[in-house]
Amino acid sequence: MQRKILLMEDDIDLGETLQELLESKGYRVTLVTNGIEASELSYEKEFDLYVFDINVPEFNGLELLNALRHAEDQTPTIFISAFIDLDTITQAFKLGADDYIKKPFFPEELLLRIEIKLKKELNIITYNHIHFNPNNEEIVMDGEALHLSKMQMALFKIFIHNINRKVMKEDIMELTAIRSESALRVAITKLRNTTGLNIQNLHGIGYRLETR
DSSP, rough: OHHHHHHHHEEEHHHHHHHHHHHHHHHHEEEEEHHHHHHHHHHOOOOOOEESSSSSSOOHHHHHHHHHTTOOOOEEEEEEEEEOHHHHHHHHHTTSSSSEEEOOOHHHHHHHHHHHHHHHHHHOOETTTTTTTTTTTTEEEEEEEOOOOOOHHHHHHHHHHTTTTTHHHHHHHHHHOOOOOHHHHHHHHHHHHHOOOOOOETTEEEEEEEOO
């Protein structure tokens, strides 16, 4: 699958150099030079990754990322910037940046960071409207972070890693420290109500998370 990158860089020479390198590695790169172009494209199309310079015309990369995150756009974002002060870097990460590369840099460094980031993203498990990242155990449902109790998270992980597979009730109880079948039924009902997971009861055997 060809991964799509939105690259915002107002230095045309640098932007085209990065675009050429990334496309030579199989990425599909859309290059823009200002915040308005990037904003419009982010709403019109879906991308696997944003690579944003900060100091660009119209409105800057930090303002753009802030707007995107408020619009529930959680696309991974890497900043490339000549700003090296701690305040700017801190603000970038607080707004939701995934990485920050200080200019000048070797284009191959950006390529390496992108490959690492997208490789991690490939591990994300998707079930209907739910996305689960096993690396940090983050659950995103309908574009918003979902927080579960320790018990509910333990149950959730069992089922999300075993979609369409039978899971014995004894194994679930052992892994979650639930001590009775009645308590297990209650916990699973609560998980269904919170997440919408289609967990089916295999009477006398166990449970199975089924895709619709």
